[in-house]
Amino acid sequence: MSNLSLAYIFQQQQLLVDQDFQLPRVESLASDLQVSSGDQVIARDLLPNEPIPEGLQLVPIRQLLQYWTTSQFEQASRAIQLLEWRRNHRFCSHCGTPTQPHATEHAMVCPACHYRQYPRVQPCVITVITRGEDEILLAKNARNKTSQMYGLIAGFVEVGETLEEAVRRETEEEVGLKLKNIQYLASQPWPFPSNLMIAFKAEYAGGDLKLQEEEISDAAFFKFDQLPEIPFKGSIAHAMIMHVTQGQPVADDTKAWL
Template sequence: MHSKAYIFRQQQLLVDDNFQLPQVERFQHDLNLSEDGEIIARDLQEDESVPEGYQLVPIRQLVQVWSRQQFEQASRAVQLLEWRRNHQFCSHCGHQTQQHVSQYAMVCPACGYNQYPRVNPCVITIITRGPDEILLAKNARNKTQMYSLIAGFVEVGETLEEAVRRETLEEVGLQVKNIKYLASQPWPFPSNLMMAFKAAYHAGDIQIQENELTDAQFFKFNQLPEIPFQGSIAHAMIMHVMNGTPVADDTKEWL
């Protein structure tokens, strides 16, 4: 019996020229993404060749050509494969683990400890100043000219709103007010849940955290630099502030 397969080599997915998934024979080590086994995920090993008529495409590129539902299923697949790959041994006793037959859990047969997939909560914030300015920053690791929004991981014991305030103060030296939740998006780089917030500038002068950013400025709506691509939550947030469009509509498709 054949199944639709998400086949990954690291963060690259095997698709044909029309970005469609292959249909493959199921194997015992495959990860089931549906109860009936019609959708599976597996790794393409380094010594395996790419089949004729197919290509490996970075999963980031698929945000722009797939629907949200397609991308999120691919996102789920790559995160579960990475989780399984990284938990081959028990973190309590070091014994080799086994995959649970019906749950996403790596089970230790020696001590009985179960290791489940983890999600990293992140906040991403669009900061406005006045009626027509937003704060955009250039990441130090980004080799392009793209500017994006302030974002970072939530720390232990922190509320989401506290994380927004801390990340903004750390990265650009600014204080914000009127923090409001907008939406969320799973983001598999590597296993994050991006939670979007809107905030208003309150006080301070921009002082960038140089190991994280190379630049940060308030930009007029009609003078924006290169911004994140459509399909990312950052792009949807910028469009929301500029045009009043919702970050996600009732059909849950990114705008």
């Protein structure tokens, strides 16, 4: 058993786990990606025609949020993002030469011009907005045609922008509202594909709802005790909504964002 490595084996956004949603242990291959230095934890992609071993199953990584601890999900997030980065940087972006993995760093190195390509993280702000003592703003994503789930205002941080500026801009663009008292809450790695969700809370300061129709199909202020369908338990959006409506902590050290 000591020669076996704990393995994150992915097929796109699905992960190979046993019936208890735990990772398998496998023999390491030369092509495996080392997830953490000093530990026998590796990551690899399941080959297209590779059979699924008996006793294991492919489970969407989002589903594992409700079973795993925060540290387990964060390590899985690291694994899937590193694999995605390695697949996307097989060639040098400067000269087009095939790259090689660095011996000790997470970097793809060009043997011709020596340019190094490191993993990139895309910062994304997500904001829970309240009005008065008992109302929360929730919005329905226009691209979500199959459910009635309402979530929070979120968007990518632009070049040259502070996080607080991104919070204000995304809110004005998507629902036309002004904010005040913007405060940082928490963050969560979100490997879909390589985001860092940065959570804020803010208060309504003024304006009327005006929807950016290509992004938001509906938005409204809801009473804390009259919420519509909200994001699934385990997501940072769910934790943020529970934080302002029920006073729950945003993150917990034993379970992933419950």
